[in-house]
Amino acid sequence: MTGTLIARGTVLDLCYLFAAITFILALKGLSNPKRARSGNFIAMFGMAVAIGATFFQPNLRNVLPMVIAMIVGAVIGIPTSRFVKMTAMPQLVAIFNGVGGGAAALVSITEYMKIQHEGPPTYVVLEVLLGVLIGTVSFSGSAIAFIKLQELITGRPITYPGQQVINALLGVGAVALIVIILIHPSVALLWILLAVAFIVGMAIVLPIGGADVPVLISLLNSLTGIAVAASGFTLDNNMLIVAGTLVGASGLLLTQMMCKAMGRSLPNILFSAFGSAVSGGAAGTGEDRPVRSQTPEDIGVMLAYANKVAIIPGYGLAVAQAQHIIRELADELEAKGIDVFYAIHPVAGRMPGHMNVLLAEANVPYDKLLEMDEANPMLKDCDVALVVGANDTVNPAAREAGSPISGMPIINADEAGQVVFLKRSMRPGFAGIENELLFNEKTTLVFGDAKETLTKMVGALAAS
């Protein structure tokens, strides 16, 4: 009897090891667009093996509710993720991330209920505590991020009087609670910690808005990974530790890369309510300064005489659902023998790399999508830089000191021969600051909805 049990346990562990390897391979596959999809399939297979193997866990109980919960989850999850629009992808990723964090918190607290009578050592209590705390923060934080991205509430930072004081009190309260739990662990205190963590998650995310949300989602993703790893420690499961840590470490690295792309530190992004406080002073000064604007048809004709065109898309492009028409414009230009490439800023869109996905959906080949560092040296050779729905990411103020976006790397649109902005209005971008480039003598503005404007431009271009 014992012999078979050990053998079965070994097989289970080997299955888990196999799954852990597939997860690493999947992430590795993502370093190349050609291999990325098969990498994802490999991880899917590994996950299926791990889930299948778990059903053979000795003395598994409650199989019926388990299977029902899985079926209900799949019935809800698969259609949602299959049919949601690509522009809505960030909030979907946020919500799937949040439920993972919630699951990790529940796993940790339920496991503690079982082992509490054995008087577990302090490090086990610490593992449980971290799983509950981080998992719940990720859950409630992701929920608020979802509500913001879905625009159920404003996407801008939400601040209220005494916010800093309340957050400080919450932080101190959470730390005090952690210390008390470590000394006198109990299930009741863990539930209180869960409630506090829920509020902390909301308090962290509410004041973060606008262009900072991509960084936030990346951070929350990382937090869920860490919560899963903590649950893995509690359950003595290496696979959970490996998978959770992989996600946690990679998520933190990605977060750091995003911060660098915005020229700001993580604490600054988390605690400064960027875009709410700074908008007062700088904006509104330039409303009556002269700008040059032209019709879409004029621009279409002008483009026909260019040799090389850089397209610089921002989230405004996606809001206007203009990804497909911009590809048509690029096709038309290429048919005339004009070189076209897309210069993508790392934080364009609502999550890291979002703009690439949106353009890929419109069948733009990925070798036309250049990262900022690749694109910048090429801009001085461009006759026209076509800026569609972007603003802060081409604002030269970032190169000077004293601006809220000082130090943020930008795409050097101003180095091109001519700059064309497609804009809805003169309203500043997320950072709420004036863009000098709009008033530059080589800049032309085209006002209106990006999709309509581009449609007219394609027409004029095709005719000329």
Next chain:
Amino acid sequence: MGNTILQYLTVFILTIFVGIEVIAKVPAILHTPLMSGSNAIHGVIIVGSMIVLGSASGGLEIALGTAAVFLATLNVVGGFTVTDRMLGMFKAKPVDKKKTEEVAK
């Protein structure tokens, strides 16, 4: 017992390095699939949820375990489906376009 925790810590620390090493090579154009893909991977908490529910006794534990399995299932299926959909969109070249000069590489 002290040895076991040390083993898990070893795995934990080494995995941090693996994670950083693997991700450092991911190009910016794949950052969204990367997030969504790693999102799917932390859905492995479904196994943890199954283990907890599988040994649960008493109404509260069963209810919490079932809720965890449900949430984790959403995470797994949603994460993988979204990632696959996104990656399916990345194509090297349009099928019917004449070959133009490559702008890069």
